[in-house]
Amino acid sequence: MKSSWKVSWLLVCLFLTGCQMSVLNPAGRVAEEQSRLIIFSFAVMMIILLVVFVLFFRFLWRYREDSRIERPPHTQENDNKKLEITWTVLPLLVLLLLAVPMLMQTYSLETKTTQEEMTIEVTGQQYWWRFDYPDENIRTAQELHLPANTNITFELNTEDVIHSFWIPQLGGKKDAIPGRTNELHLETGRPGVYEGKCAELCGAAHTDMRFQVVVHEEDDFTEWVEAAGQDVTPEENETVQEEGARVFQENCLACHAADGAATKNDQGPNLALYGERDKISGSFANDEEQLKAFLRHPNDFKPSTDMPAYNNLSREEMDALVNYLHGLTRENVQGGSD
Numbered sequence: 083m084k085s086s087w088k089v090s091w092l093l094v095c096l097f098l099t100g101c102q103m104s105v106l107n108p109a110g111r112v113a114e115e116q117s118r119l120i121i122f123s124f125a126v127m128m129i130i131l132l133v134v135f136v137l138f139f140r141f142l143w144r145y146r147e148d149s150r151i152e153r154p155p156h157t158q159e160n161d162n163k164k165l166e167i168t169w170t171v172l173p174l175l176v177l178l179l180l181a182v183p184m185l186m187q188t189y190s191l192e193t194k195t196t197q198e199e200m201t202i203e204v205t206g207q208q209y210w211w212r213f214d215y216p217d218e219n220i221r222t223a224q225e226l227h228l229p230a231n232t233n234i235t236f237e238l239n240t241e242d243v244i245h246s247f248w249i250p251q252l253g254g255k256k257d258a259i260p261g262r263t264n265e266l267h268l269e270t271g272r273p274g275v276y277e278g279k280c281a282e283l284c285g286a287a288h289t290d291m292r293f294q295v296v297v298h299e300e301d302d303f304t305e306w307v308e309a310a311g312q313d314v315t316p317e318e319n320e321t322v323q324e325e326g327a328r329v330f331q332e333n334c335l336a337c338h339a340a341d342g343a344a345t346k347n348d349q350g351p352n353l354a355l356y357g358e359r360d361k362i363s364g365s366f367a368n369d370e371e372q373l374k375a376f377l378r379h380p381n382d383f384k385p386s387t388d389m390p391a392y393n394n395l396s397r398e399e400m401d402a403l404v405n406y407l408h409g410l411t412r413e414n415v416q417g418g419s420d
């Protein structure tokens with residue numbers, strides 16, 4: 083490889099490290115421990131690097147061509163116990179230094195903490211995530227809502243291929259493997275919105291198999307749970323436009339539920355409180371223009387998605403539908419149910 087190519091690749095790698103998902107900005111206990119581990123191993127590596135470089139330049143200088151030091155005779159040294167023991171024992175110590183805290187951390191992730199507070203069933207499929215709250219009896223997709231400062235057990239499943247569930251700022255990640263349930267124990271910390279992602283190459287739209295994680299204050303979370311489970315069967319809800327509700331019923335309801343009651347249709351992602359979501363399908367800004375473009379040509383956004391194109395809707399129908407979807411907010415849902 084030419085050296086200019088090498089430099090270009092190095093630059094590309096540097097730019098890639100600038101992606102927004104940071105494991106070094108933890109927002110929960112597990113992630114904090116993991117980021118401490120990263121910083122610790124990085125420090126160990128830097129110390130080794132420093133020693134190696136100092137020696138390298140020292141030898142480079144000391145044994146340079148015009149040095150006046152008398153060079154050692156060109157003899158092969160066959161036996162030097164002291165040296166051999168040193169370069170065997172030193173790396174062993176370094177490996178132990180790295181291995182012990184890492185193994186401890188890995189095993190601590192496997193064990194449930196004593197005060198387990200919440201279980202969420204996560205199901206990955208090409209290319210979206212379903213989230214079931216068995217205790218609350220609700221379901222949502224692409225936007226995971228969690229209470230702050232809580233221990234959470236994620237039960238990871240998949241409907242098709244292997245996916246990997248990862249929320250960098252909360253810690254992780256772990257694979258969802260066909261035919262078995264993997265458990266991941268994390269702890270939320272401060273409230274905020276975090277990025278989640280599938281971390282296992284799973285097909286054409288793997289890159290866009292993202293989700294949002296909204297960590298709420300406790301009261302706010304309870305409010306969200308109540309609102310998400312509200313029945314917003316379109317005909318019963320007067321606060322969202324009738325025409326939009328009709329278009330939704332005729333075109334979308336067969337696959338998507340508009341509320342999070344866990345018994346609803348869910349071939350496609352659940353759309354509970356869709357109007358409050360920041361992202362379409364967990365990946366693209368949820369504004370009017372983009373949502374219309376997504377509904378007309380979902381395949382342009384997510385290659386090989388199961389979502390059919392709705393290019394057959396008239397402009398008025400599309401306007402009404404987008405209005406309806408963006409009207410699915412806590413305010414409307416609760417208002418509509420009294």
Ligand code: CUA
Nearest residue numbers: 245280282284
């Ligand atoms: Cu699912 Cu990558």
